[in-house]
Structure formats: structure tokens, C-alpha cells
Amino acid sequence: MRSEVNIHLLDFFVLIAIFQAAYISFFIIRNGRKHSYANVYQGLFLLSFALLAFEEFLNNTGYITRILALTSFSQPFNYFLGPFFYLYIAASLYPDQKRRTWIHFILPVFWCCYVWFYLAQPNEVKYNAYISLKHPDWEPAQVVSTFSQDPLGIRQYANELTILSLLAYDVAALVVILKKLKSVNQAFFNITQPQIAMIRNSFVHCIVVALLYSALKILWGMTSDVGMIVVPYFCIYIFIISYRITSSATYFNQPFSVLDFPVSKYQKSSLGEDQKDEILSKIRHEMEVNRYFADNLSSLGGLAKKIHQSTHHVSQVINERLHKTYFELVSSYRVEYAKQLLKEDAGSKLTIEELVEKVGYNSKSSFNTAFKKQTSLTPTEYRKSLKVN
Structure with a gap:
């Protein structure tokens, strides 16, 4: 089996974005647990996206041929994206409302279990799956599998299920937003309340991405690789988030030394x-x-x-x-x-x-x-x- 690795400049940017996304998601989840479940769902959504991007990085560079055990490890996270995004919207607009969150994770958890039929396959099976997607001109490995990697015959519809999940949860999120707008007598494109406007913008952003992903899959074929478009977009998104966090941090508004010890919360405040x-x-x-x-x-x-x-x-x-x-x-x-x-x-x-x-x-x-x-x-x-x- 061939194990060639090719790293380009874009791959370095992708890797940096993945590490940034992992750190930011940890930061959001850790602080969100104290204040808002909406932040927790937002952090988990970002982390799921980072894991999907990490597998795409392994595939694009060829590193996956050296760790074939990780092939398709991120596939279940396709089905976590929709629920996490919907729950982020719902918890933001109705923070005190109780909801049965476990219902939304039936499909993702099922897929976490089901994917083990594939993960337990010999490395030759995973190698052949990789080259069929990235290097169809390479010679496949000879392999004999002792059990089916898809006993229910549903893994072949993974992309279709991903699209349905994303669009279904986008529609559910839209319903929640419209319900909230109706209760506060606001119009979708004329919102005066900043937080609702922010939620609306997040929804528009995600529905555009979901529709773009769906359109590319339909036009190029469900088995096509659209990661080369989605992952760079993810990188730009992460770099923008990182810039917004650092540019708004009060920590940078005053002189500091790397040798400083922790001080009283407002000891260095400039307020008179x-x-x-x-x-x-x-x-x-x-x-x-x-x-x-x-x-x-x-x-x-x-x-x-x-x-x-x-x-x-x-x-x-x-x-x-x-x-x-x-x-x-x-x-x-x-x-x-x-x-x-x-x-x-x-x-x-x-x-x-x-x-x-x-x-x-x-x-x-x-x-x-x-x-x-x-x-x-x-x-x-x-x-x-x-x-x-």
C-alpha cells in the first residue's frame, strides 16, 4: 500500500485553524457551563466541525495512509452539527425553557455505534476507500473481509442523510426564530434587538453553508469530495472568530508582563x-x-x-x-x-x-x-x- 504524503501551504492554514477551533470550543464550553447552555452547544458545534476538518486534512495530505485506523472516524459528527446548531438557537432565544435534548441525538449516537462495523475492518478496506476518493489511479489492495462493513445497507446513503439532517434542523431553527420574532413583534429582516439579530445572522450564515454543501453534492455527485471548498471556508470562519475574540479582549487594553502574578479582578482598571x-x-x-x-x-x-x-x-x-x-x-x-x-x-x-x-x-x-x-x-x-x- 502506498503512503505518500504531500503538504501544501493551504494544509498548514487548515491545521492552524483546526487547533484554533479546538481551543476556542474548549474556551466557549468551559465558560458556557457557568452561564448559558447556548454557549455549550455553540462550542460543541464548533468542535464537531473541527473534527470533520481534521479528517479532511488527513485525507488531503495523505497522512491518513499512515493511520488508517482513523479513516471515517469523524463521520458521526456530520449528524451532530444539525442538533448542536438547533439547540444553540433554541437555548439562546429561550434560555430557561426545558427541552428533551436526548431526542436530537438518537441518529448521531446510533451512527457512532454503527460506524464501528467499518472501523473494525482491515486496514486494506480503509486504504481502498481512501484511494477511490482521492487517488482513483492507484492500485487497490487485495483484501478479504470476514464481515460486512454496512450490514443494514445505509452507509452508502451517509451523504444524503447528512443533507437531510442539516436542512431539517435549519428549518427547525427557523421555526424557533420566527416564533420568537412573533412574540416580540419583530420582522425577520428588520430586527431592532441586537441579540435576536445576532441569532438571525448566525442562522442565515449556517443555512447558506448547508445549501452550498447540498448543492455541490447534488451537482457533483453524492460520493464527490467537496472538502476542498468547505474546509477553506471553515478556516476563514475560524480566523474571523479568533480575530473577534482577541480584538475585543480587555486584556490587551493595558500594559502587562509575562511575569505578572494573578491580581485582584479590577486592580488594573483605568476607571476613576x-x-x-x-x-x-x-x-x-x-x-x-x-x-x-x-x-x-x-x-x-x-x-x-x-x-x-x-x-x-x-x-x-x-x-x-x-x-x-x-x-x-x-x-x-x-x-x-x-x-x-x-x-x-x-x-x-x-x-x-x-x-x-x-x-x-x-x-x-x-x-x-x-x-x-x-x-x-x-x-x-x-x-x-x-x-x-
């Missing part, structure tokens, strides 16, 4: 006391006058944009002056607003579900938990106490 007073005033105005907390997609980054300050500075002022985290601050405003609505005459006519939506929560359980934590009563008990008094 007058600046902190000004930022605090803007935060209070946005919360108390404009009721930014009532937006169920409100975020620290969104608040920072509203008052034209950096996220780091807004977080610092909330922590130092109010002795709260951003989420604790929002929760306190939402509960106080709920108490106000309940005290008003119209409040007695509100259902708890309507109250939840008005104050900015996405789920009744999260609202009840926050309300009871601050008042020691559930919203229903609080309403009854008002009637008694």
Missing part, C-alpha cells in the same frame, strides 16, 4: 471614581426608566452597548458599587417590578404566566425561584398577602 459614578447613573437610568431588565434577552453585553461602555467596565461598576453580579441585579429589578404590578389594580387580573413575560423571564419556574428568594413568598402567596392587608 467619577467615571464609575457616571456609568452607575447610566445603568440605573437604563434599568429604572427604560426597563432594560424586562427584555428577556437582556445581557451584560447588551447593557454595555446601550450605555456605550465596555462590558468589563459595566461589570466592574455593578460588582463594586452595587455588590452584585449582573444576573443578581437583573433579578432584583424583575422581582421589584413584579411586586409593583401585583400591587396595582390591574395586577390582580394578571396570570402568573403573563407576569413572567412582562418582567422578562422565559420560564415560570425561574421566576418563582427568584421571587421567593427575595421575598420568601411565591408570587401567588405574595398576591394573597396583599389582599389580606
Whole structure:
């Protein structure tokens, strides 16, 4: 069996992008576990893409002939892309909504098991599969397989299933987006809320990629290799993400030494006391006058944009002056607003579900938990106490 390796300049860029994607996905998942499952799904989506790109790198360079055991190891991740993307969209727009996520992973997990019929084949089988795709002029190896690599006869439809999975989950994501837009009275191409607009843009980006992949497979044949187009696109995407992360990092806004030891969180902050007073005033105005907390997609980054300050500075002022985290601050405003609505005459006519939506929560359980934590009563008990008094 031949084992020729050819590495071109593009292959180096691909490898760098893969390592960057792996690191970024780890960073997103690690931090997302503390704040938002949407970030976890986004990180897993990126990691799946990186693993697919890594196998394409092995195939393009010929390194796969030296580690034939890894041939098609990434195939199951084709079916993880759709679910991870859909769950990222759903968790971003409805962060507190409970959902049966396991349903979405039936096909990917099944394929993880099923692909072992192929992975357990002799290396000659994998070598022949590789050269049929990349080097059809090479002489195939002689091999006798003792069991079928595709007992159900479905691996031959792997590309078709990938296309169906991607498009089905894109449609599901679109339904979730349209539902959210309807609830906030926004149009798909005229969105004023930054976070929803970002989600819309992510959806458009992914549906274009899915349609491009599908079109190329249909036009060139399902067994054709479209990695030479998709993988460079992936590299550009990763480099753009890396640039956005580094360009927005506050770490680079100040002098530093590689010999620095960890210091207090805001010890090197450039904010003066007058600046902190000004930022605090803007935060209070946005919360108390404009009721930014009532937006169920409100975020620290969104608040920072509203008052034209950096996220780091807004977080610092909330922590130092109010002795709260951003989420604790929002929760306190939402509960106080709920108490106000309940005290008003119209409040007695509100259902708890309507109250939840008005104050900015996405789920009744999260609202009840926050309300009871601050008042020691559930919203229903609080309403009854008002009637008694």
C-alpha cells in the first residue's frame, strides 16, 4: 500500500485553524457551563466541525495512509452539527425553557455505534476507500473481509442523510426564530434587538453553508469530495472568530508582563471614581426608566452597548458599587417590578404566566425561584398577602 504524503501551504492554514477551533470550543464550553447552555452547544458545534476538518486534512495530505485506523472516524459528527446548531438557537432565544435534548441525538449516537462495523475492518478496506476518493489511479489492495462493513445497507446513503439532517434542523431553527420574532413583534429582516439579530445572522450564515454543501453534492455527485471548498471556508470562519475574540479582549487594553502574578479582578482598571459614578447613573437610568431588565434577552453585553461602555467596565461598576453580579441585579429589578404590578389594580387580573413575560423571564419556574428568594413568598402567596392587608 502506498503512503505518500504531500503538504501544501493551504494544509498548514487548515491545521492552524483546526487547533484554533479546538481551543476556542474548549474556551466557549468551559465558560458556557457557568452561564448559558447556548454557549455549550455553540462550542460543541464548533468542535464537531473541527473534527470533520481534521479528517479532511488527513485525507488531503495523505497522512491518513499512515493511520488508517482513523479513516471515517469523524463521520458521526456530520449528524451532530444539525442538533448542536438547533439547540444553540433554541437555548439562546429561550434560555430557561426545558427541552428533551436526548431526542436530537438518537441518529448521531446510533451512527457512532454503527460506524464501528467499518472501523473494525482491515486496514486494506480503509486504504481502498481512501484511494477511490482521492487517488482513483492507484492500485487497490487485495483484501478479504470476514464481515460486512454496512450490514443494514445505509452507509452508502451517509451523504444524503447528512443533507437531510442539516436542512431539517435549519428549518427547525427557523421555526424557533420566527416564533420568537412573533412574540416580540419583530420582522425577520428588520430586527431592532441586537441579540435576536445576532441569532438571525448566525442562522442565515449556517443555512447558506448547508445549501452550498447540498448543492455541490447534488451537482457533483453524492460520493464527490467537496472538502476542498468547505474546509477553506471553515478556516476563514475560524480566523474571523479568533480575530473577534482577541480584538475585543480587555486584556490587551493595558500594559502587562509575562511575569505578572494573578491580581485582584479590577486592580488594573483605568476607571476613576467619577467615571464609575457616571456609568452607575447610566445603568440605573437604563434599568429604572427604560426597563432594560424586562427584555428577556437582556445581557451584560447588551447593557454595555446601550450605555456605550465596555462590558468589563459595566461589570466592574455593578460588582463594586452595587455588590452584585449582573444576573443578581437583573433579578432584583424583575422581582421589584413584579411586586409593583401585583400591587396595582390591574395586577390582580394578571396570570402568573403573563407576569413572567412582562418582567422578562422565559420560564415560570425561574421566576418563582427568584421571587421567593427575595421575598420568601411565591408570587401567588405574595398576591394573597396583599389582599389580606
